Amino acid sequence: MIKPVTQTSPLVELSNVSKRFGKVTAVDNANFSLSQGSVLTILGPSGCGKTTLLRMIAGFESPTTGNIRINGQPVQAVPPYKRSIGMVFQNLALFPHMTAGENIAYPLKMRRFSPQDIPGLVERYLDIVRLSGMGERRIQQLSGGQQQRVAIARALSFNPDLLLLDEPLSALDKKLREEMQLEFRRIQQQLGVTTINVTHDQREALVMSDEIIVMSEGAIQQIADPVSLYRQPSNRFVASFIGLTSLIRGTVEDAREGKITFRTTHTTLQGQASERFRFGETVEGAIRAEQVRISTDIKGAEGMDNILDGVVEQQIFEGDRMVYQISCPALGTAPLFVFDHDPSHHTPHAQGDRVVVSWKVRDLLVYPCQKYRVSNP
Amino acid sequence: MIGSRSKGVVLWTIVWFDLLLLSLPTLIIIGASFTSGDIVQFPPEGFSLKWYSKLWLLDDFKSAFLRTLYVSIICTLVSIPAGTLAAIGLARYRIRFHTTIQVYLLLPFTIPLVASGLGMMIFFGEIRILGQLWPVGLALCIINLPFMIWAVSAAVNGLDDQLENAAANCGAPPLQAFFTVTLPGVMPGVITGALLMFILAFNEFLVSLFLTDARTVTLPVSIYNSIRSVITPDLAAVSVVYIVIAFIAVLLLDKLVGLELFLKSK
Numbered sequence: 001m002i003k004p005v006t007q008t009s010p011l012v013e014l015s016n017v018s019k020r021f022g023k024v025t026a027v028d029n030a031n032f033s034l035s036q037g038s039v040l041t042i043l044g045p046s047g048c049g050k051t052t053l054l055r056m057i058a059g060f061e062s063p064t065t066g067n068i069r070i071n072g073q074p075v076q077a078v079p080p081y082k083r084s085i086g087m088v089f090q091n092l093a094l095f096p097h098m099t100a101g102e103n104i105a106y107p108l109k110m111r112r113f114s115p116q117d118i119p120g121l122v123e124r125y126l127d128i129v130r131l132s133g134m135g136e137r138r139i140q141q142l143s144g145g146q147q148q149r150v151a152i153a154r155a156l157s158f159n160p161d162l163l164l165l166d167e168p169l170s171a172l173d174k175k176l177r178e179e180m181q182l183e184f185r186r187i188q189q190q191l192g193v194t195t196i197n198v199t200h201d202q203r204e205a206l207v208m209s210d211e212i213i214v215m216s217e218g219a220i221q222q223i224a225d226p227v228s229l230y231r232q233p234s235n236r237f238v239a240s241f242i243g244l245t246s247l248i249r250g251t252v253e254d255a256r257e258g259k260i261t262f263r264t265t266h267t268t269l270q271g272q273a274s275e276r277f278r279f280g281e282t283v284e285g286a287i288r289a290e291q292v293r294i295s296t297d298i299k300g301a302e303g304m305d306n307i308l309d310g311v312v313e314q315q316i317f318e319g320d321r322m323v324y325q326i327s328c329p330a331l332g333t334a335p336l337f338v339f340d341h342d343p344s345h346h347t348p349h350a351q352g353d354r355v356v357v358s359w360k361v362r363d364l365l366v367y368p369c370q371k372y373r374v375s376n377p
Numbered sequence: 378m379i380g381s382r383s384k385g386v387v388l389w390t391i392v393w394f395d396l397l398l399l400s401l402p403t404l405i406i407i408g409a410s411f412t413s414g415d416i417v418q419f420p421p422e423g424f425s426l427k428w429y430s431k432l433w434l435l436d437d438f439k440s441a442f443l444r445t446l447y448v449s450i451i452c453t454l455v456s457i458p459a460g461t462l463a464a465i466g467l468a469r470y471r472i473r474f475h476t477t478i479q480v481y482l483l484l485p486f487t488i489p490l491v492a493s494g495l496g497m498m499i500f501f502g503e504i505r506i507l508g509q510l511w512p513v514g515l516a517l518c519i520i521n522l523p524f525m526i527w528a529v530s531a532a533v534n535g536l537d538d539q540l541e542n543a544a545a546n547c548g549a550p551p552l553q554a555f556f557t558v559t560l561p562g563v564m565p566g567v568i569t570g571a572l573l574m575f576i577l578a579f580n581e582f583l584v585s586l587f588l589t590d591a592r593t594v595t596l597p598v599s600i601y602n603s604i605r606s607v608i609t610p611d612l613a614a615v616s617v618v619y620i621v622i623a624f625i626a627v628l629l630l631d632k633l634v635g636l637e638l639f640l641k642s643k
Contacts, residue, residue, distance in 0.1 A: 060542050080545040081554075093543035096536070097561040106557075107547035154547065 009072055011036050011162060011194050012057065017066035019052050026052040028218040029066070034196065034211075039188055041197045041205040044215035045241070050198045051090075053215070054164055057196065059083050071161065081110070086155030086193075087164040091171070092147055094139045100150045101126065101135030107158040125153040128187060145176050152187060163188070165197040169204065181207050202242045206230065214238050232274075236367040239286035244323070246292075246336045248285040249369060252277045260366045265332030269306050271364035282369040289337040291363035294324060294349065295356050304358035310336065312353045322348050326357055403620060410613035417610050428614040438615065441599040444510060445579055448595055451514025452521070452578035453571050459518070460525025460574075461567050465559060467526075468533040469541070485520045493520055494587035501588065513588045513595065517578040524577060525570040532566025565634040572626045579622060 010033035019027040027049040034040050042050040055061045057068060059080030068075050075083060086107070095103050101122050108118045126132050129149035139147060148168060155163055165184070169177045181204050188195050188208075199205055205212050206226045214221040214229070214237070222234040233239035240247060250262035250269065255277040261270050262283050271285045293304060301307045310326040313335065324338040336357060340348070349355055405419045410428060412421035432438055466472060467479055485493065497516045501507040537543075540562060544554035560567075582597040589598055600615055 058542075058546060060545075079550075080542070081548050081550050085546065087543070087546045089537075089539045089543055091537050091539060093537045093539040095540065095543070095558055095562070097564070106544075106549075110544075110548035110553065110557075158548070 010034055010069075011071060012196070013067075013069040013072075014053075014057075015067050015069075017053075017056065017063045017068060019049070019056060019061060020064045025218050027056070027063075030220055032213060032220065032223055034194060037192050037194055038210040039185075039195045039197065039208060040211045040213065041199060041209035042213045042215060043199060043202060043205040043241075045200055048215040049218040050200075050215050051166060054166055054196060054198050057162075058085055058087055058164055084158075084161040085164060086158065086160035086162070087166065088148075088151045088155050088168040090166045090168060092151040092168060094147060094151055094154070096139055098139070099135065100131065100137050100139065100142065100146075103139065103150055104135070104153045104157045107154060111158050113158070121157055125157045128156075128190065129153045129183075144172060145180065148172070148180055149183070152184070156187070156191065156193065161194065163193045163195045165195065165199075167199055170199070170201070177201075177204070184208060206242075214241060216241070233286070233365065234274075236284050236286060236369070239365060239367065244289040244337050244339070245286050246289070246334065248287070248331055248334050248336075248364075250283060250285065252279055252281045252283055255279060255281075259361065262366065264334075265330065267308065267330035269364060270361045271366040272362050273366040275368075277366075277368070283366050284369045285364045285366050287336075287359055287364045289323065289339040292336065292338040292357050292359050294326070294338045294340055295358070296349070296353075298356055301356050301358035305361040306364065307356060307358040310355050310357050312349045312351050312355060315348060315351060317348075324349065324355075326355065328357065406613050406616045407620065410610060410617045412610050412613075415609065417608055417613055428610040432611050432614045432618075435611065438596070438599065438611070441594055441596045442618075444593060445596040447510060448514040448517060448585075449575050449578035451511055452517040453575045455515060455518045456522055456525045456574045457567060457571050460522055460570055461529050461560075461563065463522075464526045464529035464566070465533055465563065468530055469538070469559075482526055483523045486523045490520065490583040494584040497584065498587040507588065508590060508593065510593045513585060513593065514578070516584055516588055517581050518574070520584055521574055521577045521581075524573050528570030528573060529563055529566040532563040532569075536562045568633050569630060572630050576623055576626050580619070 013033040014030050017027060017030045018025065030053060032040075042053060044050045052061060056063055057070075059075065059078065062076065070083065070085075095106065098106065104122045104125055105118050108121055113121070122135060123132075126135050129152050131146060131149050131153070134142070134146065137146075139150070142150065151168060169180050169184075172180060184195075184197075185208055197204075197208055209226060211223065211225055212229050213223050216237050222229060222238045224232070224234075229238065230242060233242065236247070239245050248264055248269065250264040252260060252262050253268060254261035258272065259270060260273045260277060260283065261268055262285065269285060273283075277283060293301060295301055298307065308328045308330050310328040312324055313327050314325040316323040320341065322340045324340065326336040326338055327333075328336055338357060408421050409417050409419050410421075411424050411426070412418060413423035413425035413427060414421070463482055467475065467482075472478065493516075497519075498507065501512050501516075506512045536559075540558055541551075541554050544558040545551070549557060580597060581595075582601060585595045585598050586601070589595055594602070596615070600612060603609075604612060
């Protein structure tokens with residue numbers, strides 16, 4: 001029965017998994033695998049199918065088509081209570097009539113751990129989540145962050161093969177959320193448990209994961225490590241979903257491999273593309289706010305490739321940076337977002353100021369404009 | 378701040394007036410039960426416990442009281458599993474004919490008690506159980522079941538809808554998940570509903586009137602029968618017994634569930 005897990009065999013493997021609810025396709029042909037010990041985040045806007053994907057792995061839903069394998073075994077016929085998976089639920093789903101310790105002991109009892117071992121394990125996991133001595137507390141007596149910790153301990157106490165996190169941090173305020181992200185990371189690294197995390201928070205995904213899957217409308221858009229995902233988004237959706245990105249539409253004028261020249265409302269721009277385009281094809285250029293330089297005159301744009309005139313529409317002070325929204329007559333109505341760091345050293349540009357914006361060709365990524373569906377790797 | 382002050386005065390006047398109006402009948406009947414005279418009157422004439430001791434000696438009342446207790450217990454015992462399972466099922470599972478079942482279960486609310494009483498009398502007569510005591514308990518359970526379902530539904534809706542999934546994820550098979558997680562979770566609702574069912578059955582008059590005869594008469598019917606002949610202060614004493622039982626139920630509710638929770642549940 002027990003198949004030895006080698007370094008190469010993936011712990012979780014999804015092949016051509018789709019889930020339809022009536023006419024709605026929640027998950028469309030998902031393929032990915034996850035190796036032992038890594039942290040995967042499924043990132044996407046609400047309603048993109050990420051939670052459905054997670055619930056199928058947990059066994060609460062079954063795929064309409066396709067296969068899920070855990071430890072190499074198909075799990076189609078395995079009910080959730082027979083899967084070795086711990087899960088932290090969105091609203092935590094702690095058992096309200098039990099104490100913190102009883103919650104943590106519950107999976108141990110249900111999975112028939114020896115009764116002598118249970119108190120020791122409960123203590124150990126209370127310790128891991130830094131709640132030592134709070135085992136007797138009732139759930140209602142704990143703060144939001146402490147309840148999170150109990151939920152983590154309950155999901156981990158029976159040493160599952162896989163840990164699933166269903167946006168458990170979404171209800172917390174920003175400060176506590178960031179604190180808990182680091183806690184998850186610490187506990188995950190301490191125990192080395194393979195983890196799948198679901199979130200709509202790009203920061204959380206970048207902070208917590210070894211690998212990120214971006215989903216939109218049921219389809220996987222890109223699978224990559226955080227750095228590649230940020231630096232080389234594979235399509236327009238990923239480019240605009242992660243980071244603050246301006247999108248500029250145009251038609252292709254010159255389409256040599258790599259460097260694309262395209263015409264926007266009143267100018268031509270050059271950008272980088274990883275695929276071929278036909279002459280006249282509609283494309284969209286994506287440029288990150290931190291790659292655009294803003295200056296008062298042309299001298300500030302030295303060394304840049306694309307240089308445009310613009311007017312400051314709006315400026316937002318964010319403490320460590322200014323965020324400008326610039327309107328460039330050459331780009332038509334599309335707004336251009338610019339980050340300017342260290343604003344205390346120079347006078348910020350005021351609303352209505354005429355400015356020069358510029359960037360390098362390699363930072364303007366060009367994508368086909370039509371709705372993009374990625375074929376799975 | 379004169380406006381808010383006069384608003385306060387008006388509000389408090391209304392509150393006290395309402396409280397007085399609500400409790401006046403109870404206060405009068407409690408007072409009247411301690412009379413030493415031979416007629417029900419308020420203020421009572423003198424003070425004595427003679428009507429209570431007389432009540433104790435009246436076999437009719439005593440046996441009617443025990444029968445009512447029996448009927449109420451049957452009603453409560455049947456309603457606990459029926460109402461709890463129905464409420465959990467309706468709230469938690471995607472069932473076919475969901476709305477139909479819901480309407481059907483709440484139907485007793487909308488049918489006049491005279492109609493249900495008559496209907497059950499005919500039906501019980503047909504299947505030859507009319508005249509026995511236990512069917513009365515069953516009948517009271519049927520007409521009051523919506524209260525049980527309502528109480529448990531409020532508790533189910535207060536639970537996290539992923540609780541059963543969480544139990545399954547912890548390794549609990551469905552039946553075990555039900556007994557270790559769902560049922561304890563809705564227990565406040567079950568207790569509330571059960572006490573409510575008991576009190577309602579204990580007080581029920583109209584349907585009982587249809588279903589009982591001289592041998593199976595319950596306390597409310599028995600009281601009704603005696604006010605048709607002669608009104609003596611022992612009736613006031615019986616009423617006080619009722620008040621005490623209701624009061625005990627409320628105390629129990631507060632001890633077991635907490636009144637706050639009960640009042641908050643919709």
